[in-house]
Amino acid sequence: MTTLEACVVGLSSFRNLWRNLLPHISSNKPSTDLCWQCQRNNYQVFRSANLLEVVKSAKLKKQEQHLLLVQSERSVYQKMVADCKTTCQELQLSLGAPTEPVHYPSDPMQPGPIYFLTPRKCDLFGVCCEGIPQEVNYLIDEGMSSSKGSSTVINYSTCTISSPTTELDLNCDNCSGQNKNTFVLWYCAWQTMHKLHHSLDLHFLITGHTKFAPDWCFGLIKQRLRKTRVNTLSEIADVVKDSTVTGVNIPQLVGLEEGTVLVESYGWQQHLTPYFRPLP
Template sequence: MQFLDETNSLDPDADSSGDDSEAEDRGRLTDIESIPLPQDDPDLCKIRETKARGCSCKSMCISLFSDDVLNNHILNMREMSKEEKDMYIMGSLVESNKETTKRGKKRRRSRQTYMFSGERVCKKTFMLSFDIGKHFLQNIITHMNTQGVTPRKQGNIGKKPSHSLKYEDIRLVVQFISNFADEFGLPQPAALRGRDDVPPIYIPSDMTKKDIHGKYIESCPNDRHVHYSTFCNIWNQCLPHIRIAKPRDDVCATCEKLRKCILDAVSEEDKLEAARKMQDHITHAQTERKVYNECVKKSRETYHLQDKFVHYTFDFSQNVCIPHHARQMGPLYFQTLRKVHIFGVRSDGEPKQLNFLINENETIGPDGANVHGPDSVISMLDWALENHHSGETSCTIHADNCCGQNKNQYVLGYFMWRVMTKQHHRIEYKMQVPGHARCLIDGGFALIKKLYRRCDCDGIGQLEDVVNKSSSTNTAVRYPAWQWRSWKPYLSQFFKAVKGIRQYQHFSFNSDEPGIVSAQKTSGGIVEKIAILKDQEFSFDEIRRPAVLPASGLSESRLRYLFSHARPYVRPAFQEETCPDPSEVLN
């Protein structure tokens, strides 16, 4: 390079003094300043500018190194991590003085020797080549004098700032939320969600976490409190079972009445009495929930064994409508579309869930009527037990605690008919507390609804595909795979009603005791023997099912309504199936 060729290489340790040498330096700098500096590389520009103005030492040590050497070294320094850069700089510093002065006193200031590429350089050249500033270098020197050649650590490591969250703050938040839930919350028995056994507690839906945080601030002593975001994080991490109730949550009517009694109680005795009833109700629900969980667990563990424990669950889902589209058209929201009822029977040990799809024209009564009656329930349940059994002689069945649908003399008579005709040796029929009857079959329904919302269903065949695709355990069953039968008049010939049937939760049927039902009000309670056979000497000679009932179809008014209001929104390929022309159907 031109300005390096014109520069005399000097020894860094040599001294130069006098007016002649100063005049020569000024003349040399004047010549160098006239050389144009590069503008494309700021590092190279800085190096050449420093060389042009000098490095502040008499030896001009910066001229010992070429621009490429300095520039490459700067780039290498930038590629190092912070710890590597610190240790490398410490290794390039050499303390050049003794610990005491000539007078024997302790030296207060230290003098460093700066080394670069084996050469002794000045402080300015050292900072340029190592790409550091004045304060960075001074901190490195101070650290070496106090700590030695060791990695530097940030001063706050291992220390907590004064405004950090303390254990006492977290404890107060958890204690406040727990006390608030005890006073205003509605406890529930733990549902089978596969996560934990902590029963959830629902806080009334008219309250928000922001409102509860405001009450927390008012109760805090010394005005020390956590902010809203921290309050929510502590709530979610420490008390996830305490939740704000949602309007769609299906709460227990008894729990809701007792909760209102607690809130409206005036005297302490009234509040304690209502709280005691609430606790007894929750304990009862938890006990029945535990029975259900044990049945499910046992059926899964023993399903592949020879002496298996078979557990069934049956229930109705909320009906769905066709046509249904993922992008639903506005006018359909105000129409009464074609309803499809879903009845499920689940074998929890297998696991497998049969979902009976009952179109509106396939029910016993006209226009979808009588689908929840004893004839309908027993007909589908009988078909499932007859065609999808696992060869068991004994089974346990759980059902929703609904008197008009599941808990009546006809369903009890049907189970007694099965054991008296030797189709089963023993059947246990159990029910949970109303309002606390969540079970696995509801999970199967939820998977169907989840996929149903995202799919287009213009016909019953498309809905069948949705059910089959929703889960590997879900299977759709369409009418007329089964037949409706007149079970109600048939069973009423032989069996009578159980007095006070609402108070019983568990029923047992055994072929060794024909006509006798063993009933219990609670799990583990007193067993009561109840005779439901009208003639105790009667016995069934053969397995004979009642007469078949035909489907009633749709009325003329319903056909005309679907044709005029729903047919325009159905795809042409499914219009005749979903919304047929009344003139063609009636003729």
Template sequence: MSKAYVYNKYLEIVASLDKTSIGISSWYDLWKYFCLYVVTQKQKTDLCATCQKNVTTLGRMGDLNESEKLKLVEKSKQHLDLVQIERKYYNNVIKGATDSLTDSALTLGPHEPCSYDGVMHYSFDFAQRVHLPHNSQQIGPLYFLTGFKVSLFGVAAEPLKKFVLYVIPEPCATWTPFPNNNNLC
């Protein structure tokens, strides 16, 4: 979501509450002050490993002869063509699931098992382990302490355009590869 999208959602909520909203420039100023660590991801920074390798290799091909350059470009193009096919398939699956929604009031939340007779598409990802923001310019012994780590696990119900993010504290996210481990929260 972009900041403009979040601002528009803010305007919708304020209007529904019959309250006065702030202007967009004030909203951006407040965003910078209170949400300094919440940023919009730049485009093409989440490439797959193959794309990342191809970009790096293509950037260094100045020393190669023309036939090697042509092979690298062709290999990269084949991968991108495959990605386009996969993306088209993914979008068709999402469209099919969205078109098959029978209940327009369908929401996320507790439901009886197998209570929805339709097609749904979920995407999920275990993002990473992140340090909660801290001030790297902190004076004194706090500078040498490691921040609190959390794991992020996201689930998206694609046809509903809903996303649930689970923030899992570090003590609950540690486990060992041994069987019958009871260390999980």
């Protein structure tokens, strides 16, 4: 075999040469927020290459209308964030649905199997005030976790909103099991009936286009966790606190490993049911 007279380059030089010489070839970036409606519309547009122009125009128009709806909803959300930053009397909160649980003990440099058969689980629920911005991250140990339904949303949003406000805007993603249900709507009506807020608006982003402030804060926490060794709940709280330089993420333990309860949970579903009718 003949030896090629070629110069060996490092990884960074190889990447620079690839970007300069072959810019049209790139790796597909990971997609974490996929829209089923966009995928169906794009597939129909792709399959309409040999169809009539009228049919192709109709399929393109359908996708354009969907994107315009998403853009209008996103512009409303961005406007509320901008208005929230200009005044302290109006409060806007974004409720993040419980993320994938954090397992501990965890070691990024784990050399072999861990001692425990099943790691302990800690759920993460965030309520973000985008006018400051700061997010309160509730660390829910598996011994304190009741469910991932509406009770979780109502309990921890009540703990965050501790004082009456003039106007309150709640932004949620489209998780029907957590925040898009009858009990959360009853809770919002209960808040205004007791004059805790002059007005309360509940907003839902379009399904598949729901990335907002809590996802940004959760991402920073997950990045820090991948590089940090944690063995206890207090160490997870330290990771949440140190995940941002400016103190955006604030940890709040719901309870301790030995059973001490720090944040009380109440049966809002049983409390609200006698006073409200089921929504159609």
